[in-house]
Amino acid sequence: MPYRLLSPYLALGLATVTLAGCSKEQSQQQAAPAPMVAVVTIKGEQLPNIIELPGRIEAVRTAEVRARINGIVQRRLYKEGTDVGEGAPLFQIDPSQYRAQVQQGQAALQRALAARANAASVVARYKPLVADRSVSGQENDAAVSELRQAEAQVAEARAALAQNQLELSYTTIRAPIAGRVGRAEVTEGALVSSGEATLMTRVNQMAPLYAVFTESNSAILDLIEQVRSGQLKIASLNAVEVHLVLDNGSDYGSPGKLDFTDQSVDPQTGTQTIRAVFPNPSRLLTPGQFVRGRLQVGTVGGSVAVPERAIQFQGEQASVIVVGDGDVVAARPVQLGAQVKGRWIIRSGLKTGERVVVDGWQKVRPGQKVRIQGAPKAQPAAPAAGR
Missing domain, CATH: 2.40.420.20 (conserved putative lor/sdh protein from methanococcus maripaludis s2 fold)
Structure with missing residues (x-):
């Protein structure tokens, strides 16, 4: 058969095969079950009604340790970044000058005591002589006055000695509270001054700690409206539980409790301060740390x-x-x-x-x-x- 006669038949065969293949594929797709x-x-x-707020960790108590006398720092007595107890020694200031002042105060007290003893003996001698007029009343009055002045000098010397001893005690700088002590702001050989109140270090109480958040006043007003309408049910603000999300996204295991809501609005930002207290047994939280708080403020129905x-x-x-x-x-x-x-x-x-x-x-x-x-x-x- 010539080639021109074969071409239509060949094309018709190919089309038939193609249509048969498409029909088979469509039937397979139609037969595939739904997922x-x-x-x-x-x-x-x-x-629960969960409110997420950004916040920062703050110490419950922070003490700035400052110099109370003038002097040269001799030694640092603590390891930076460690926990210390209340009254623990932190720095030693050269005590030589203040020891000498204590000794001078002690000597002045002894001199005042001797003068008082002498004045008292004169008054004691004059007492029986006044009755028989062997000693005039004027002389007796002068002796009594000297005794009173001597007693005042003793009291003054005691006070000066106490002040000297107090200043001597200030040469050992101690922690005013228990907590974690920070880095030293002064080194050995530095001159510190009571007049300038030289900052020497800081101590932060590490357990418990505060987490401080801010919320817009409008959001707080919406919350109050939801409570009044009955849409939101809150047992007590003191019962509000707070969970923390740390800066790396991990959850802080121990929940805290809301303990303070500021009643004033910041005029610059239009926000109010909310604070929660958290335990910190493992010292994972540190002051200044950024966190996110998840406050469970009541429950919402529906x-x-x-x-x-x-x-x-x-x-x-x-x-x-x-x-x-x-x-x-x-x-x-x-x-x-x-x-x-x-x-x-x-x-x-x-x-x-x-x-x-x-x-x-x-x-x-x-x-x-x-x-x-x-x-x-x-x-x-x-x-x-x-x-």
């Missing part, structure tokens, strides 16, 4: 939450896969609240009764029909009677 997914049905719950694994993230946008009518899935953007016990609280985007895919959403696409894991299978129709 299996696990879902959770959204229910309204009484969930809230919804989904497991963490149901949430998909594209940048900062969160979404879930929702199973609608006919078991067809669709993507739904949601606004997230806080994480509570392995679940995300949903602020908006979902309502009660909807079904959210928690497992298997990676293998489905919007508009696709799915099978629900654990759903009852459709039963085949019963055969008609007589067949």
